[in-house]
Amino acid sequence: MDAFYAAIEQRDHPEWRGKPVIVGGKEPRQVVSTASYEARKFGVHSAMPGVQAARLCPHGIFVVPRMDVYAAVSAQVRAVFDRFTDQVEPLSLDEAFLDVTGSRALFGDGAAIAARLKREVLAATQLTVSVGVATSKYVAKVASDLRKPDGLVVVAPGDERAFLAPLPLSRLWGVGPVTQQQLERAGLRTIGDVQARCEEALVAAFGDNLGQHLFVLANGLDPREVEPERAAKSIGHELTFTDDLRSEDEVTGILLQLAEMVGRRLRRHGQRATVVRLKLRYGDFTTLVRQRKVAPTADDLELYGVARELLLANWNRGRGVRLLGVTGAMLVGAADPAQQSLFTAGPRKRDRLLRAMDAVRDRHGEDSLRHGGERRRSNPWGPDRE
Numbered sequence: 001m002d003a004f005y006a007a008i009e010q011r012d013h014p015e016w017r018g019k020p021v022i023v024g025g026k027e028p029r030q031v032v033s034t035a036s037y038e039a040r041k042f043g044v045h046s047a048m049p050g051v052q053a054a055r056l057c058p059h060g061i062f063v064v065p066r067m068d069v070y071a072a073v074s075a076q077v078r079a080v081f082d083r084f085t086d087q088v089e090p091l092s093l094d095e096a097f098l099d100v101t102g103s104r105a106l107f108g109d110g111a112a113i114a115a116r117l118k119r120e121v122l123a124a125t126q127l128t129v130s131v132g133v134a135t136s137k138y139v140a141k142v143a144s145d146l147r148k149p150d151g152l153v154v155v156a157p158g159d160e161r162a163f164l165a166p167l168p169l170s171r172l173w174g175v176g177p178v179t180q181q182q183l184e185r186a187g188l189r190t191i192g193d194v195q196a197r198c199e200e201a202l203v204a205a206f207g208d209n210l211g212q213h214l215f216v217l218a219n220g221l222d223p224r225e226v227e228p229e230r231a232a233k234s235i236g237h238e239l240t241f242t243d244d245l246r247s248e249d250e251v252t253g254i255l256l257q258l259a260e261m262v263g264r265r266l267r268r269h270g271q272r273a274t275v276v277r278l279k280l281r282y283g284d285f286t287t288l289v290r291q292r293k294v295a296p297t298a299d300d301l302e303l304y305g306v307a308r309e310l311l312l313a314n315w316n317r318g319r320g321v322r323l324l325g326v327t328g329a330m331l332v333g334a335a336d337p338a339q340q341s342l343f344t345a346g347p348r349k350r351d352r353l354l355r356a357m358d359a360v361r362d363r364h365g366e367d368s369l370r371h372g373g374e375r376r377r378s379n380p381w382g383p384d385r386e
Contacts, residue, residue, distance in 0.1 A: 001077065002128045002149035004094035005070055006036035009063050011126050020044070021061045026054035027242050029322075033065050037149060070094075073125055080120045084113055089226045097137050099226035111154045118152060135160065138222035142171055160220025165192030172217050179210070194218035235271065236279075236327030237261045244283045244320025251321055252308055258326040259304035266298035266328055267358060273297060273328025276306040280315060281323035290314050296332050299350055303328060 001007070005023040010016045020039035024032040030050035042057040053060065074093040081088045084107060087099035100113045107113045110133040121129045130151035132143025139160050143153035155163045164171070168190060169180050186205055188194055194202070195218050203211030216222060237258045245251050266273060277291040290310045297303065307326045315321070 001094035002130055003034055003036050003040075004073075004127070005034035005065060006039070006063075007127050008066075008070060008073055010036060012069075016061055019061055020057050020059065021063060022050075022053055022057065023063050023065050024050055024053070025064070025242070026050040026062050029240055029242050035060075073127070076124050077121055077127075077129070080117065080124055083120070084117060087226050087228050089228055097140070097226045111152075114152055114154070118150075134220075136220060136222035137224055137226065138173060138217055139163065139220050141173075142167070161195055164218060164220055165190065165195060167191045169194070172214065174210075174213060174217075182206070183214075191218050232269065232271070232331060234277075234327050234329040234331065235262055235265045235269070235273070236277070236325060236329075238279055238323060238325025240281075240323045241321065244322050245324075246320045248317075251311065251315070251324065254324055255307055255311060255326065256300075256304050258324065259307055260300040262326050262328050263298050263300035263303050263354070264358065266331075267334070267354065270334045271298065271328075271331040272334055273303070273331055275329040276303055276310070277325075277327040277329050278307050278310040278314075279323065279325035279327070280311065280321060282316075282319045283322045285322070287323075288314055291329070293330075298328075298334065299354065301350075 006021045009021050009023060010019075018038065019036075020042065021036040022032055022039050022044055023034045024030060027050060032044060032046055032048045032050060032053050034046055035044040035048075035053070039053075039057050039060050042060070044053045044057050044060065050062070054062070070093055077094075078088070078090065078096070081096060081098055085098050085100050085103045087102070089097040091097070098117075100107070100110060103113060104110075107116065114131040114133050118129055118131060121127065128150040130144050130148045132140040132145070132153050132155070134140040134143055134155040135157050139155050142164070143155050144151070146153050169175050169183055169188065171191060172194070175183070183194070183206075188197075194214050197205075197215075199212065199215040202215050205211065206214065239254060239258065245254065262273075273294070274296050275291050275293055277289065279287065279289050281287045290313075292306050292310060294302070294306055303326065
């Protein structure tokens with residue numbers, strides 16, 4: 001998807017269209033999640049400190065992320081993908097690999113499927129998507145990035161090396177600034193320069209792992225298959241706060257909200273956690289991680305109860321909390337058999353309540369219903385100030 005979060009904000013706020021929209025904050029400790037293409041012209045990019053983004057683009061419109069909205073739109077996009085193939089490997093909310101080999105008889109070749117997919121995503125979401133079509137995941141990914149926004153790049157079988165050759169080294173997965181400097185010192189400037197070296201020479205110059213990695217990618221030989229629905233090993237949420245939290249009410253209030261977010265995602269994915277993990281970071285970046293095994297659960301209040309016990313047992317009250325996180329780990333399927341009490345009889349009242357709460361939120365939004373212990377909501381950088 002093209003500048004996904006920012007594009008959604010511009011779609012939902014017509015007055016922001018054509019203007020630099022920056023999803024993220026501009027205060028210390030805040031970072032940019034996504035920048036619209038108008039903001040990118042000023043040098044703003046994802047993961048940039050918000051303070052720096054504000055200096056580069058002082059007239060930019062800074063927007064608090066609405067992750068529940070982005071996730072809902074992502075589900076719409078995924079529903080379009082599923083019309084074409086069941087071989088979909090999501091990478092994030094805004095990106096996925098599709099293997100359409102088995103769909104050609106019904107929908108045409110890769111280029112035809114890509115063009116139709118673009119039309120149907122636009123019709124469903126009023127948002128544009130850029131698509132790369134190729135014989136491997138790596139080449140398709142590179143192709144999808146070349147003509148954003150609203151791009152469609154097709155690399156025909158056999159053309160992979162010629163397509164990659166003129167591109168800069170930064171287009172190679174795993175080549176960051178340090179590795180790029182290492183390659184440039186060896187006289188390599190483009191992917192074509194890497195192609196000109198045999199595998200043995202690359203291994204001799206850069207070692208087994210990096211040398212083989214460079215040879216495979218530079219020659220478009222990525223052998224990995226699309227892996228549909230890779231099972232998540234854990235589901236978690238964390239918040240970094242603009243100002244360190246010091247009161248127990250604030251910290252436990254945020255903890256409850258985090259547990260609620262984790263429980264909701266567990267239920268949505270049909271999973272239960274058998275480990276609850278707490279992450280606590282102080283202002284000096286000292287970080288504690290504590291966890292406890294539990295009976296399989298996706299209940300917000302059960303997750304919160306364990307996380308709260310871990311917090312109160314480990315938090316030094318004299319130190320402010322910079323970051324707080326809750327994770328459900330060692331997941332099992334909700335339908336998997338679990339050890340039950342001898343006297344357990346059927347679904348609990350809590351299960352029915354949670355299903356009802358989820359149904360209300362699905363229809364009216366995440367903030368439409370909350371647990372009674374939540375004194376206030378938060379934005380991505382801490383409690384909303386009254």
